[in-house]
Amino acid sequence: MSWDWFGDPDYWSSRLVFQRMLAALYLLAFVVALNQFRALLGERGLLPIPRFVRRVPFRASPSLFHLYYSDRFFAAVAGTGAVVSAVLLAGLADPLPVWAHLLLWTVPWVLYLSIVNVGQVWYSFGWESLLLETGFLAVFLGPAHVEPPVPVLWLLLWLLFRVEFGAGMIKMRGDPCWRDLTCLYYHHETQPMPGPLSWYFHHLPRSLHKVEVAASHLTQLVVPFVLFAPQPAATVAAGFVIVTQTWLVLSGNFAWLNLITIILAVSAVDGLLLPLSPPALTESPPWFLGVVLAMTAGMVALSYWPARNLLQRRQIMNYSFNKLHLANTYGAFGSVTRERHEVIFEGTGAEELTPDTEWREYEFKGKPGDPRRRPPQVAPYHLRLDWMLWFVSLSSRYGGTWITEFVTRLLAGDRQTLKLLRRNPFPDSPPTFLRARLFRYRFTTWRERRETGAWWVREPVGAVIRTCRLDPDGTAVPVGVPD
Template identity: 60%
Template sequence: MGPRAREGDRAVDWFGAENSDAARFVLQRGVALVYVLAFVAALRQFRPLLGEHGLLPVPAFVARVPARLAPSVLHRHYSDVLLVALAWLGLAVAATLVVGLPQSGPPWLPLLAFAVAWAIYLSIVNVGQVFYGFGWESLLLEAGFLAAFLGSDAVAAPVTVIFLFRWLVFRVEFGAGMIKMRGDPCWRDLTCLYYHHETQPMPNQGSWFFHHLPLPLHKAEVAANHVTQLVVPFLLFVPQPVATFAAAVIVITQAWLVLSGNFAWLNALTMLLAFSAVGDEQLDAVLPWSVGTQGHAPMPGWFAVVVLAMTGLMVVLSWWPARNLLDHHQKMNASFNRWHLAGAYGAFGSITRRRNEVVVEGTEDEDPFTTDWHEYEFKGKPGPTGRMPRQWAPYHLRLDWGMWFLALGSPSQHRWFTVFLLRLLEADVPTLRLLRRDPFTGRQPRYVRARVFRYRYSTWEELRRTRQWWVRRETGVLVAPQSLETMRSLLR
């Protein structure tokens, strides 16, 4: 495509990023794949958590929160049937984007497809309350919104959209770096990784081994993290091949985080977004079988106008996150508008030094002071000390994450946890499906209780001797033994 538009033609050809076909390929299909995962999670978890009979029912939420504060197609009318229908529609549309069907048509087709997926997921997030109150929900929404304007394979990817993706990656990385430097002192003295792998929300099978790395290596990891998050993001806006190098550094460091913990789709999505800085020529030099730069038709004038209008909107909305990056009281994972666009991102501004876990147990004994208690096991969070944590990311276990915040003493978790205990006493099948193991195999326990334990990783010697990945001791009682009758009266 030439440097200027053809006279008398409604097409413009000065607007496309001719060196970004591979970037668009990865961005559109990768972001769509994360949407597929998000809709699968909604189909499997939304109803027991937030449905008509969920732990935090959406009907009760929309009755007290105006639609203007939480725009959602579920605000006007909610039913579990409607939620399932919308989630399946979003899943189907996202799947077509993964295989590239809309991208093979005119530019308006992927624009429409991403708009549908974005609108449906926005509707879910805006009524999702604490179970959807994570920064990566907004990150996925913003990424899907931008991906809608990348066009189809027939035209070059608009250069302004490519740079908006880089601005998004910059905010994710630089925001995380600044929140660390302004937060916990352990980031400044390079000691945070002495604790992080042991106390992070949901360890995986590699976390125990990462925790036991030599302390000097932990300090080197933190120092490298500061360089990656505070220096490298600026290189995303430098001409090639430097921008591709910056993207590669971000991808490698995010992959390191994937190996050491479970953070839903945060790391995977950040790696995908970093591809916005990868040039076709640079990728071809490494992978000769890559997508490569394709021939393009001139960009339709109407599409250029739409993209420029969106770009102008995002520039205006970016004032708030840009100001936040410079603010000494920087907000972490904040949305500045109800559409979850141009948000503020960042994680782990502070690191917990000790790990507490809430252990939920039940008994069929008529005596609440019995010793015959049996533990409910969760899928992702630590439970029995001999069970190695496993990899769940990029899938998101929302109940397990809620249990981590509950153990931190977060008051916002207490309401749903009380209802959760009631559902266990009722042996509610949808709720039990969120767990790894129900010790009563579908029978109703007579009592349930919740105790707090202090967890730490076993040492190498303890692991060899006991085959236990964790060592735990009881530190208190969160909920004393409760029967079905007492729980129902408590929630009246």
């Protein structure tokens, strides 16, 4: 039996670019974990990992941290992931034997899986599972001196299809504004974390907003099927995905969701179009063929659940059917909010509260706060606290226990927690009282922008956290005064 079909040298360049881009994304993900874990998940974090692993067994959340946890060990795990990712990004793994290359790409996948499975709400975003599923498939792509395995290339196409088609179907089955093409009347203003150009996108003519939605439907409902067509049609389809994802990058901050979708689309591009020349390629060893085919059979079996989900009327999105985050379901913005709300934290150093008490506002790195501050460019970096506060503005149930802990840390002036913020209004000593209020935000009009220089107009609509202070045992307690 001939195995010539197993590898396709025409995708050598595409695989190389895909691997470099994915390694860069892995590196970013580990850096984000290093920068934020102590305050979010550390021994004294808002949702400590030691408390989680005592409550949840290994079989329910496979992770190295079930074996041992300390903040130093977490830093070592994330740091190792970052170093290995940098090695892969630099191409130092390309000359390795197939077995060594496979093992090296397995390292960041295992380490990041260990983080995600104990990350709780901070790692509950769909792009975490998408990175893990993409990273798992990348393990089996092989080094630069062998032909890219065709079964893995097809699995990457299937993953990209699920990402795009799943997002398209959740829209068509969800909010009616997707069907009448009006969702972008609101989305640029109400999305989780607007970017520097979001104000301008919001003020585009409504007719153009309808064109945006129509283009989204075309790219997510029609184009994914063309990905499986012969070249050059597949490359054209991948180009549509890349262009629309770049449009989303320009219009808002969605962590690395758009970047990893672009990376997946690169794998569908005809490598002969890229200005890279492959070296003399060697045959894949027989054991590698067997491993790839066994993995492919496993992924096909696991795909039953996301495929069934795509066909169901009650489609769910961003769900993992197994604890290894393989063959997941994806999707985003099945519904679009019509008004924007923000949770604003304020403190005061006053010893007693009066109607004239001066309250000072905490400023976050990414989410809207000061109306005169232009929305920053954050993506592909992921500000986990800022994102979760957007969910809290939709419903207090997203705050769980961590938001009370967050208030306690602000009142205590906790240094690690304050590192998550852009500006601490109490640099010398922590506040004596703290509260959190809900504000309604909207973008300024062109006229308001010219007259005031502000990007936002806001007004208070209620309380999220009643005024509180620390009691003697260091717990935030309400003081029972009007807000």
